[in-house]
Amino acid sequence: xxxxxxxxxxxxxxxxxxxxxxxxxxxxxxxxxxxxxxxxxxxxxxxxxxxxxxxxxxxxxxxxxxxxxxxxxxxxxxxxxxxxxxxxxxxxxxxxxxxxxxxxxxxxxxxxxxxxxxxxxxxxxxxxxxxxxxxxxxxxxxxxxxxxxxxxxxxxxxxxxxxxxxxxxxxxxxxxxxxxxxxxxxxxxxxxxxxxxxxxxxxxxxxxxxxxxxxxxxxxxxxxxxxxxxxxxxxxxxxxxxxxxxxxxxxxxxxxxxxxxxxxxxxxxxxxxxxxxxxxxxxxxxxxxxxxxxxxxxxxxxxxxxxxxxxxxxxxxxxxxxxxxxxxxxxxxxxxxxxxxxxxxxxxxxxxxxxxxxxxxxxxxxxxxxxxxxxxxxxxxxxxxxxxxxxxxxxxxxxxxxxxxxxxxxxxxxxxxxxxxxxxxxxxxxxxxxxxxxxxxxxxxxxxxxxxxxxxxxxxxxxxxxxxxxxxxxxxxxxxxxxxxxxxxxxxxxxxxxxxxxxxxxxxxxxxxxxxxxxxxxxxxxxxxxxxxxxxxxxxxxxxxxxxxxxxxxxxxxxxxxxxxxxxxxxxxxxxxxxxxxxxxxxxxxxxxxxxxxxxxxxxxxxxxxxxxxxxxxxxxxxxxxxxxxxxxxxxxxxxxxxxxxxxxxxxxxxxxxxxxxxxxxxxxxxxxxxxxxxxxxxxxxxxxxxxxxxxxxxxxxxxxxxxxxxxxxxxxxxxxxxxxxxxxxxxxxxxxxxxxxxxxxxxxxxxxxxxxxxxxxxxxxxxxxxxxxxxxxxxxxxxxxxxxxxxxxxxxxxxxxxxx
Amino acid sequence: xxxxxxxxxxxxxxxxxxxxxxxxxxxxxxxxxxxxxxxxxxxxxxxxxxxxxxxxxxxxxxxxxxxxxxxxxxxxxxxxxxxxxxxxxxxxxxxxxxxxxxxxxxxxxxxxxxxxxxxxxxxxxxxxxxxxxxxxxxxxxxxx
Numbered sequence: 001x002x003x004x005x006x007x008x009x010x011x012x013x014x015x016x017x018x019x020x021x022x023x024x025x026x027x028x029x030x031x032x033x034x035x036x037x038x039x040x041x042x043x044x045x046x047x048x049x050x051x052x053x054x055x056x057x058x059x060x061x062x063x064x065x066x067x068x069x070x071x072x073x074x075x076x077x078x079x080x081x082x083x084x085x086x087x088x089x090x091x092x093x094x095x096x097x098x099x100x101x102x103x104x105x106x107x108x109x110x111x112x113x114x115x116x117x118x119x120x121x122x123x124x125x126x127x128x129x130x131x132x133x134x135x136x137x138x139x140x141x142x143x144x145x146x147x148x149x150x151x152x153x154x155x156x157x158x159x160x161x162x163x164x165x166x167x168x169x170x171x172x173x174x175x176x177x178x179x180x181x182x183x184x185x186x187x188x189x190x191x192x193x194x195x196x197x198x199x200x201x202x203x204x205x206x207x208x209x210x211x212x213x214x215x216x217x218x219x220x221x222x223x224x225x226x227x228x229x230x231x232x233x234x235x236x237x238x239x240x241x242x243x244x245x246x247x248x249x250x251x252x253x254x255x256x257x258x259x260x261x262x263x264x265x266x267x268x269x270x271x272x273x274x275x276x277x278x279x280x281x282x283x284x285x286x287x288x289x290x291x292x293x294x295x296x297x298x299x300x301x302x303x304x305x306x307x308x309x310x311x312x313x314x315x316x317x318x319x320x321x322x323x324x325x326x327x328x329x330x331x332x333x334x335x336x337x338x339x340x341x342x343x344x345x346x347x348x349x350x351x352x353x354x355x356x357x358x359x360x361x362x363x364x365x366x367x368x369x370x371x372x373x374x375x376x377x378x379x380x381x382x383x384x385x386x387x388x389x390x391x392x393x394x395x396x397x398x399x400x401x402x403x404x405x406x407x408x409x410x411x412x413x414x415x416x417x418x419x420x421x422x423x424x425x426x427x428x429x430x431x432x433x434x435x436x437x438x439x440x441x442x443x444x445x446x447x448x449x450x451x452x453x454x455x456x457x458x459x460x461x462x463x464x465x466x467x468x469x470x471x472x473x474x475x476x477x478x479x480x481x482x483x484x485x486x487x488x489x490x491x492x493x494x495x496x497x498x499x500x501x502x503x504x505x506x507x508x509x510x511x512x513x514x515x516x517x518x519x520x521x522x523x524x525x526x527x528x529x530x531x532x533x534x535x536x537x538x539x540x541x542x543x544x545x546x547x548x549x550x551x552x553x554x555x556x557x558x559x560x561x562x563x564x565x566x567x568x569x570x571x572x573x574x575x576x577x578x579x580x581x582x583x584x585x586x587x588x589x590x591x592x593x594x595x596x597x598x599x600x601x602x603x604x605x606x607x608x609x610x611x612x613x614x615x616x617x618x619x620x621x622x623x624x625x626x627x628x629x630x631x632x633x634x635x636x637x638x639x640x641x642x643x644x645x646x647x648x649x650x651x652x653x654x655x656x657x658x659x660x661x662x663x664x665x666x667x668x669x670x671x672x673x674x675x676x677x678x679x680x681x682x683x684x685x686x687x688x689x690x691x692x693x694x695x696x697x698x699x700x701x702x703x704x705x706x707x708x709x710x711x712x713x714x715x716x717x718x719x720x721x722x723x724x725x726x727x728x729x730x731x732x733x734x735x736x737x738x739x740x741x742x743x744x745x746x747x748x749x750x751x752x753x754x755x756x757x758x759x760x761x762x763x764x765x766x767x768x769x770x771x772x773x774x775x776x777x778x779x780x781x782x783x784x785x786x787x788x789x790x791x792x793x794x795x796x797x798x799x800x801x802x803x804x805x
Numbered sequence: 806x807x808x809x810x811x812x813x814x815x816x817x818x819x820x821x822x823x824x825x826x827x828x829x830x831x832x833x834x835x836x837x838x839x840x841x842x843x844x845x846x847x848x849x850x851x852x853x854x855x856x857x858x859x860x861x862x863x864x865x866x867x868x869x870x871x872x873x874x875x876x877x878x879x880x881x882x883x884x885x886x887x888x889x890x891x892x893x894x895x896x897x898x899x900x901x902x903x904x905x906x907x908x909x910x911x912x913x914x915x916x917x918x919x920x921x922x923x924x925x926x927x928x929x930x931x932x933x934x935x936x937x938x939x940x941x942x943x944x945x946x947x948x949x
Binding site: 759 | 861901
């Protein structure tokens with residue numbers, strides 16, 4: 001474990017301590033204890049900038065389950081460092097903001113900060129892991145912790161619904177992603193991303209290339225709220241605003257972007273990757289922008305705007321992946337502009353969207369509402385909030401001189417460049433991208449304008465608010481001010497980031513294009529002559545203003561009034577169908593009758609085992625080499641059979657118990673005959689304890705009653721019991737013959753040779769139990785313990801009819 | 806559960822003696838387990854059956870007086886002991902549940918093998934005793 005490992009799991013370690021801080025230091029807001037960690041981590045990760053900007057990477061390995069190829073490897077390169085800085089940097093600001101946002105008097109802060117730290121650690125794990133399985137584990141922890149955060153106010157039905165929705169969708173994606181990772185393992189025999197990239201030929205030539213890619217992209221698209229999986233993101237806005245600012249704009253939703261960027265060297269350069277990502281991205285971009293215009297709630301506008309911007313970044317990653325096809329080297333910016341724009345916009349989006357969410361939270365906190373139909377005239381009452389919002393919105397709309405302008409211009413340039421690609425049918429469909437990009441940008445401009453003018457201009461009407469409206473306390477303003485200033489600083493001095501963060505991140509997305517010692521050209525400037533991108537921006541502003549001015553006309557249209565995403569209906573129907581379907585299955589299967597359960601279990605095993613044996617032609621009865629059966633064995637066997645058959649005809653409970661006891665003791669006798677004293681002893685003792693149990697419960701049991709059943713029912717039972725009996729006999733007999741055919745070496749030899757040598761015991765059975773397979777034993781007794789707990793719960797904590805569950 | 810009537814002199818007298826024999830035998834089985842038939846699971850079951858016999862012959866009160874443990878807690882103690890054995894080896898840098906053994910010269914007993922499997926097995930022993938008694942007594946004490 002190196003410092004880097006400890007840094008990755010530090011949030012989890014701190015999370016364990018949070019309940020204690022909450023309990024024993026009530027007078028101090030728990031957030032102050034949390035704040036230290038992301039700050040320290042941020043400074044720690046800053047120290048890696050010189051390393052990655054000089055083109056180096058750091059890799060520290062700790063074996064976890066080496067036999068399965070799972071190593072807890074942390075890997076720092078430009079891309080992961082960029083994300084780690086975003087996570088810890090924005091994390092610090094969000095924690096600071098939350099200290100003022102959540103009151104320590106009436107909020108369950110311990111829960112909040114535990115979940116937040118869990119999330120932070122998981123996110124760091126996702127971006128720093130080199131091993132796909134470890135990445136997957138952290139990935140699912142982000143899903144779980146984010147749904148916990150969404151349902152933080154769990155007494156509201158909307159919160160729990162939103163949490164469930166995000167959980168369903170992101171975990172669905174996560175599981176298919178695991179499938180994709182497994183396919184990658186099948187192709188390359190490793191889980192390490194770096195080794196996969198090194199052996200990329202194995203992947204591209206494999207027939208599993210496309211399935212693996214689609215499965216992994218499902219994970220990325222669900223996490224990054226791409227169309228049509230975006231519907232969870234607006235509902236996730238039920239979470240407290242610091243959470244929205246953190247998870248749903250700056251970090252978690254970008255995990256999908258990260259994954260796509262990280263795996264671009266593996267899948268990039270193929271037509272499928274190019275088209276799937278670009279098309280899904282551009283659809284999301286346009287759809288998100290359309291939906292955002294229709295919203296009336298500040299946070300909903302921001303949520304759909306996030307969806308749209310994520311689509312933008314995704315489009316750019318898709319378009320940029322084409323540069324791997326050409327293998328052009330670092331000088332040709334025609335192809336790499338898109339990746340540059342993606343990385344730059346990622347940073348910019350985190351800054352302006354973070355600050356916008358925080359100001360939306362401030363407005364909600366201080367006025368009690370987020371409805372743009374109620375808000376208005378806040379410019380003079382909340383001057384600082386107004387200024388930050390203005391900067392954020394202008395940046396999001398793509399106005400100079402803010403950072404959003406720069407990346408928006410590059411976005412246009414990237415889409416225009418893409419029309420010149422002579423590959424993947426771009427000659428015919430290429431114009432799609434700049435046109436859709438331009439349309440979406442106009443809509444973006446419009447919703448930014450709506451948000452700005454509806455909130456801050458107009459006449460202030462105090463009767464619209466339930467509370468006294470005033471500017472937020474200073475502490476709550478620090479974080480948005482910092483982010484707002486970053487928007488301005490990155491806008492005015494874009495090259496501050498160019499070679500420290502952006503270039504190393506590009507180098508990790510497109511590693512194979514660089515010769516050793518070579519760098520991408522990342523000159524970002526405000527003025528680069530009158531080109532198509534600039535004309536497009538001017539067009540966006542002009543058309544955007546016209547559309548906004550005509551808002552009175554189109555705000556009456558049904559298009560504007562339908563706020564809810566039509567895809568939600570699909571989801572709702574799906575969920576209710578799932579519930580009623582599973583209820584139907586449950587009703588058919590869980591009848592409460594032991595007989596029915598046995599019918600299902602035995603029937604299933606007959607079908608499954610019978611088919612398998614038949615399919616592999618495994619019924620083999622070998623009478624030639626069977627050993628002889630001594631007379632007393634015949635006697636034991638006959639008594640066995642007799643006792644078993646007689647059970648069916650016994651109609652007194654005590655007799656039945658005695659007969660079952662006979663079978664048990666005969667089994668013990670068999671163990672003795674076959675020289676297994678340990679098993680025999682266990683069997684005897686289990687029989688004894690069972691007898692005691694019977695004695696104790698006899699008093700409660702009703703008399704045995706012979707039930708008369710229909711003939712058809714009896715015949716079915718007869719078939720099933722005959723089937724089970726003959727099938728298992730056949731399996732037992734065949735296994736003897738097959739074992740000889742297959743020449744399997746008996747594993748008992750190993751234990752005979754090594755139990756004294758390795759574990760110091762002569763009793764092989766015991767040595768296996770406590771040493772060679774100790775984990776099995778441990779988990780078996782754990783199961784027993786759970787069973788005992790189950791009995792205690794069923795009997796002692798029985799439901800008495802009152803509301804005490 | 807209807808209690809057995811209190812005039813079972815035979816049963817009680819025999820139980821007093823037999824319980825100790827069974828208990829000592831179960832201890833023997835437990836310690837012998839590594840080299841001869843026996844071990845934590847069997848020893849635990851044997852002990853449990855001795856205690857159950859006591860319960861049958863006398864009643865809950867007597868059993869509680871003789872053995873003032875909480876049998877549910879015994880399960881967790883046993884599990885913790887078994888897991889603890891595994892974790893201890895991890896702290897020393899070996900994989901989970903690596904077992905060690907060595908031979909020592911002890912007074913009276915002579916040369917003896919001591920192994921880390923013993924505390925592990927003791928954990929299993931305790932869990933089995935705890936489970937058997939918890940399940941039986943919970944069912945038996947249920948008066949509904």
